[in-house]
Amino acid sequence: MTFRQTIGQRTHLFRDLKDLMAKATPLRSGDQLAGIAATSAEEMVAARMTLADQPLKLFLSEPLVPYETDEVTRLILDRHDAAAFAPIAHFTVGGFRDWLLSEAATTERLAAIAPGVTPEMAAAVSKVMRNQDLIAVARKCRVVTRFRNTIGLPGTMAVRLQPNHPTDDARGIAASIADGLLHGTGDATIGINPASDSLPVLGDLLKLLDELIARFDIPTQGCVLTHVTSSIQLIERGAPVDLVFQSIAGTQDANTSFGIDLAVLQEGLEAGRSLKRGTLGDNVMYFETGQGSALSAGAHHGVDQQTLEARAYAVARAYEPLLVNTVVGFIGPEYLYDGKQIIRAGLEDHFCGKLMGVPLGCDVCYTNHAEADQDDMDTLLTLLGAAGVTYIMGVPGADDVMLNYQSTSFHDQLYIRDVLGLKRAPEFETWLQAQGITGLDGRLLPQGGAPLLAHLTGLAA
Amino acid sequence: MSRGIWQQLAALTPARIGLGRTGSAQTTAETLRFALAHATARDAVHTPFDADKVASDIAALGLATLVADSAADSRQTYLLRPDLGRRLSAEARDRLAAAAAAPIDLALVVGDGLSSSAVHAHASAMVSALLPHIRREGWSLGPVVVARQARVALGDEVGEILNARLVLVLIGERPGLSSPDSLGLYLTHAPRQGRNDGERNCISNIHGAGLSPDIAAFKAAWLMREALARRLTGVALKDESDRTLEAAERPFTLQRPG
Numbered sequence: 001m002t003f004r005q006t007i008g009q010r011t012h013l014f015r016d017l018k019d020l021m022a023k024a025t026p027l028r029s030g031d032q033l034a035g036i037a038a039t040s041a042e043e044m045v046a047a048r049m050t051l052a053d054q055p056l057k058l059f060l061s062e063p064l065v066p067y068e069t070d071e072v073t074r075l076i077l078d079r080h081d082a083a084a085f086a087p088i089a090h091f092t093v094g095g096f097r098d099w100l101l102s103e104a105a106t107t108e109r110l111a112a113i114a115p116g117v118t119p120e121m122a123a124a125v126s127k128v129m130r131n132q133d134l135i136a137v138a139r140k141c142r143v144v145t146r147f148r149n150t151i152g153l154p155g156t157m158a159v160r161l162q163p164n165h166p167t168d169d170a171r172g173i174a175a176s177i178a179d180g181l182l183h184g185t186g187d188a189t190i191g192i193n194p195a196s197d198s199l200p201v202l203g204d205l206l207k208l209l210d211e212l213i214a215r216f217d218i219p220t221q222g223c224v225l226t227h228v229t230s231s232i233q234l235i236e237r238g239a240p241v242d243l244v245f246q247s248i249a250g251t252q253d254a255n256t257s258f259g260i261d262l263a264v265l266q267e268g269l270e271a272g273r274s275l276k277r278g279t280l281g282d283n284v285m286y287f288e289t290g291q292g293s294a295l296s297a298g299a300h301h302g303v304d305q306q307t308l309e310a311r312a313y314a315v316a317r318a319y320e321p322l323l324v325n326t327v328v329g330f331i332g333p334e335y336l337y338d339g340k341q342i343i344r345a346g347l348e349d350h351f352c353g354k355l356m357g358v359p360l361g362c363d364v365c366y367t368n369h370a371e372a373d374q375d376d377m378d379t380l381l382t383l384l385g386a387a388g389v390t391y392i393m394g395v396p397g398a399d400d401v402m403l404n405y406q407s408t409s410f411h412d413q414l415y416i417r418d419v420l421g422l423k424r425a426p427e428f429e430t431w432l433q434a435q436g437i438t439g440l441d442g443r444l445l446p447q448g449g450a451p452l453l454a455h456l457t458g459l460a461a
Numbered sequence: 462m463s464r465g466i467w468q469q470l471a472a473l474t475p476a477r478i479g480l481g482r483t484g485s486a487q488t489t490a491e492t493l494r495f496a497l498a499h500a501t502a503r504d505a506v507h508t509p510f511d512a513d514k515v516a517s518d519i520a521a522l523g524l525a526t527l528v529a530d531s532a533a534d535s536r537q538t539y540l541l542r543p544d545l546g547r548r549l550s551a552e553a554r555d556r557l558a559a560a561a562a563a564p565i566d567l568a569l570v571v572g573d574g575l576s577s578s579a580v581h582a583h584a585s586a587m588v589s590a591l592l593p594h595i596r597r598e599g600w601s602l603g604p605v606v607v608a609r610q611a612r613v614a615l616g617d618e619v620g621e622i623l624n625a626r627l628v629l630v631l632i633g634e635r636p637g638l639s640s641p642d643s644l645g646l647y648l649t650h651a652p653r654q655g656r657n658d659g660e661r662n663c664i665s666n667i668h669g670a671g672l673s674p675d676i677a678a679f680k681a682a683w684l685m686r687e688a689l690a691r692r693l694t695g696v697a698l699k700d701e702s703d704r705t706l707e708a709a710e711r712p713f714t715l716q717r718p719g
Contacts, residue, residue, distance in 0.1 A: 033542065033543075033544070041523065137507055143588065153610040163476070165474055166475065166640065166643075166670065166671040167666065167671055169473070169474070171473045171474075171477070172473045172475075173474070174473075175470035175471070175473045175478055176474055176478055177477075178470060178718060179467075195665055196700065197663075198699065198700040198701055198702065199699055200701065211647060227696055230699065256657065256659065257659050258658035259696030259697075296543070297657055297658070298655075298657075313538025332540075332543075333541065333636070334540060367635050368502040368503055368636050368637070369506045369540055369575055369635060370508055373499065374495070374496075396474075396477045396480075397476070397480055397487070398477075398495070399476070399477050399495070399498070399638040400637065401474070401476045401637060402666065403637070404634060404635050404637030404643060405635070405637065409477075409487070411480075411482055411485060411486055411487050414482070414485035415486065418485050437662075446706060453466065456471065461483045
C-alpha cells in the first residue's frame with residue numbers, strides 16, 4: 001500500500017506504511033544512518049499530514065515487521081485486546097491525538113484503552129505530537145506497580161539508586177549506597193550494573209543488597225542488572241534475587257542479539273515469582289530499552305527507531321514489570337546526535353510507554369561522544385518531571401564510573417522534587433522519616449540517618 | 462565527624478560521593494570540577510590515534526603487527542557511521558588477506574574505539590600480559606592487527622580473513638569522566654562477519670583505577686580456554702574464572718591485616 005500527499009506543485013510518495021512512519025519522525029541521526037529519514041523538511045511534514053489521516057485500525061492489518069518471521073509482531077497482534085481498543089477503533093491517528101488531549105481522555109479512560117494500544121499506534125500518534133502534547137498526555141496516564149513498595153502513584157517519582165563500581169568492589173558499592181540512601185534515593189530499586197558476568201561475583205552482590213535491605217527493613221528491592229539467564233541460574237543456586245533484569249528490544253532479531261527470546265523472559269518471570277520475595281506485589285521484572293538498539297544489531301527491518309522502541313514496551317508489558325526505563329542517551333550520537341534529539345526521544349519514549357500501560361522511567365543521560373551536556377539533562381529531567389515520569393536514576397555526582405556515561409545525580413532528584421513537589425514511594429518516604437533521614441516535609445535533615453551510616457561505614461571498612 | 466566518615470568512604474570508590482550540597486544543588490567547586498572532567502573526556506574522544514607507535518610497542522614484544530584502517534575515513538564519519546567502523550577498508554582487507562597463512566588459534570586486534578588514549582596507555586601492557594598465557598597454552602597467533610577508526614565487530618572480519626578459531630579485540634571504551642582511558646576486551650569464537658554481540662564475552666574497565674592488565678589477562682585466558690573447549694562464546698559461556706582466581710589469591714588474603 002502506497003501513500004501520497006500533494007503540497008502545492010509537489011507530490012510526495014511514500015512506499016509503504018513503515019516508509020511513511022519513518023519519514024514522519026522528527027529528525028534523528030539513527031534514522032539517517034538507516035537511510036530511512038525524510039530528506040527534506042517539507043517531506044517530513046507531508047508524511048505527518050498523511051499519517052494523521054490513517055485509521056488506527058490500519059496498524060492491525062499492516063504489520064511493519066513481518067508476522068511470520070517475528071515473534072514480537074506475533075505477540076503484539078495475537079495478544080491485542082479488541083475490547084479495550086473498541087472505544088478508539090474509529091479514530092484516525094490525528095483524531096486520536098485530538099482525543100488524547102481532550103478532557104474526555106481522563107486517567108481512567110486512558111488506563112482502560114492501554115491494552116488496546118499497539119506500539120505502532122502509540123508511535124504513530126507521537127509523531128504528530130509536539131513536546132508539550134507528549135508531556136500533557138503522559139501526565140494523565142497512571143501506571144502503578146508493586147514489589148515491596150508502591151511505585152507510580154500520583155504526585156510521586158521514584159529513583160533507582162545506581163551504585164556501580166568499575167570492579168564490583170563491595171566496599172565501594174556500599175559507600176555509594178550509603179550516599180544514595182542518605183540523599184533519599186533507592187525507592188525504585190537499588191540496582192547495580194555489574195562489571196562482571198561471573199556468577200560468584202553476582203551472587204555476592206545479591207547477598208550484599210539482601211542483607212542491607214533485611215537488616216534495615218528498607219521497603220525497596222535490590223537488583224543486579226545481569227543477563228536473564230544468569231539470574232535464572234542464580235535463582236537455581238539459591239541466590240536472593242528480588243528483580244529479574246533484562247535489556248530488551250522491539251524485534252525478534254534484535255532480541256536474539258541480546259541472547260534472549262520471549263520464552264526465556266517467561267522463564268525469568270516464573271523463576272523470579274517462584275521466590276515470592278515481594279511483600280506488596282509480584283511485579284518482579286525490570287527491563288531497559290533504548291532507541292537505536294535494533295539498528296545497532298542490524299535488526300531494524302527498515303522501521304524507524306522510535307517505533308521499534310515502542311515495540312520493546314509491548315515486549316515489556318507482557319511480563320508485568322515493576323520498572324521499565326529507556327536509557328535514552330546511552331547508545332551514542334549515531335542514533336541520537338545531540339541534546340535536542342535526546343530530549344525529544346526521552347519525551348516520546350515516556351509518552352509511548354505510559355500510553356501502553358507500562359511503568360516508564362527514564363535514564364536521563366548522554367555519553368561523552370554526543371553533542372550534549374548537563375544543561376540538556378536538566379532540561380529533559382524538568383520536562384519528564386512535569387510529564388509524571390515513574391522514576392529516574394540516582395548516580396553519585398551524575399558520573400557512572402563503571403558504564404562511563406553521565407546520568408542524573410542524587411542532587412538532581414532533590415532539585416526536581418523541590419521544583420515540582422514530587423514525593424517518593426509512600427512506604428519509602430515513611431521509612432526515610434523513621435530513619436531520621438528526611439523530615440515530615442520530605443526534605444533531607446542535616447546529619448540524618450546516623451545508624452544507617454554507621455552500619456554502612458562498617459560494611460565499607 | 463561526618464566529614465571524616467565521608468572522606469573514608471570516598472576513598473573506597475572513584476564514584477563522586479560525599480560531595481556535600483548547597484540547598485538541593487551541588488556546590489560551585491563540585492559543579493566546576495565536573496565541567497572540567499567533561500571537557501577532558503570530550504577532548505579525549507577526538508585525540509588522534511597513533512597506530513604506528515602502538516604497533517611498534519607491540520612489535521617490541523616480539524610479535525608481527527599490521528596497521529589497518531576501517532572503512533570510516535574520519536572521526537566524524539566514524540561517530541555517525543558505526544557500520545563503516547565494523548568493516549575493513551578495501552586496501553586493509555587486501556593486505557590482511559595477503560598476510561593470512563595457515564589457520565590460527567587466536568587473532569589479536571587492537572582498535573582505537575572511542576578512546577585512543579586508552580589504547581595509547583594500556584594496549585601494549587595488555588598484550589604483554591596476555592603473552593605468557595598464550596605461550597603456555599601453545600596457541601598460534603597471526604599478525605596483531607592495529608586498527609584505526611575501529612569498532613568491536615571489525616574483529617569478526619579480521620578473524621575470518623586470518624582463519625582464526627578465536628578473535629580477541631582490545632579496544633578503547635567510551636570515555637567516562639573518571640576514566641577517559643578505559644580499555645575493553647571482546648572475545649568471539651569462530652569469528653565471521655555478521656556475528657552479534659550476544660555471541661561475545663567482554664572484560665571491561667581495564668585502566669589505572671579499574672582492572673589491571675594481569676587480572677584481565679587471567680580472565681581472558683580462562684575464557685579462551687573454555688571457548689576453545691566448548692566451541693562457543695557469548696551468553697552461553699559464563700565467566701567463572703573468579704573461583705580459580707580466588708583460590709590462587711588465598712595465601713595473599715591471609716596475610717592481610719584484619
